[in-house]
Amino acid sequence: xxxxxxxxxxxxxxxxxxxxxxxxxxxxxxxxxxxxxxxxxxxxxxxxxxxxxxxxxxxxxxxxxxxxxxxxxxxxxxxxxxxxxxxxxxxxxxxxxxxxxxxxxxxxxxxxxxxxxxxxxxxxxxxxxxxxxxxxxxxxxxxxxxxxxxxxxxxxxxxxxxxxxxxxxxxxxxxxxxxxxxxxxxxxxxxxxxxxxxxxxxxxxxxxxxxxxxxxxxxxxxxx
Numbered sequence: 001x002x003x004x005x006x007x008x009x010x011x012x013x014x015x016x017x018x019x020x021x022x023x024x025x026x027x028x029x030x031x032x033x034x035x036x037x038x039x040x041x042x043x044x045x046x047x048x049x050x051x052x053x054x055x056x057x058x059x060x061x062x063x064x065x066x067x068x069x070x071x072x073x074x075x076x077x078x079x080x081x082x083x084x085x086x087x088x089x090x091x092x093x094x095x096x097x098x099x100x101x102x103x104x105x106x107x108x109x110x111x112x113x114x115x116x117x118x119x120x121x122x123x124x125x126x127x128x129x130x131x132x133x134x135x136x137x138x139x140x141x142x143x144x145x146x147x148x149x150x151x152x153x154x155x156x157x158x159x160x161x162x163x164x165x166x167x168x169x170x171x172x173x174x175x176x177x178x179x180x181x182x183x184x185x186x187x188x189x190x191x192x193x194x195x196x197x198x199x200x201x202x203x204x205x206x207x208x209x210x211x212x213x214x215x216x217x218x219x220x221x222x223x224x
Contacts (some may be wrong), residue, residue, distance in 0.1 A: 031186040031214035041219040073103040081153035086140040088159040112138040162202025
């Protein structure tokens with residue numbers, strides 16, 4: 001930044017995301033929060049000694065929860081345009097890739113993680129630009145920055161979290177204008193769990209600060 005300022009002078013004015021959207025320099029965006037209410041909460045062992053251990057138990061719960069995975073697969077199956085599903089852990093991404101591939105037979109489903117070669121990532125990005133009905137499950141650290149996909153209509157936050165930079169940068173993956181896109185839709189999966197509630201509140205505050213319109217609905221797990 002200082003190198004640029006030294007060459008062309010000081011910053012006169014900064015346009016934020018909202019102003020760029022208003023000026024139609026980037027796509028408009030809306031967030032749809034899907035709050036999941038579970039029939040049972042994770043079983044936290046009494047031997048847990050730190051918040052990080054409790055958080056790990058909650059993460060394991062959502063990764064392997066069949067109700068949650070079914071909701072995500074059903075959501076992806078409704079799309080007729082391209083979607084990016086962001087997760088934080090390889091195990092989670094692998095399970096969702098398998099789950100969605102089995103239930104979304106008419107879609108191309110890819111899984112992008114750190115060990116996937118840059119050339120292969122570019123091939124997937126190229127497929128997304130040329131085709132519709134593509135679902136990409138990706139590790140958020142790999143795909144949250146440096147990747148811009150014009151023909152991307154939906155982004156799903158599949159792992160929660162509340163970090164502002166990661167949330168805003170992830171949204172930025174789909175803000176490039178495209179002839180068939182009037183608005184980027186964010187599907188924010190909020191878990192009605194101890195950490196899930198806190199993290200969802202954090203993400204909502206980011207939407208409000210960025211003037212991103214959002215709605216919410218609740219899906220409850222049914223018990224037999």
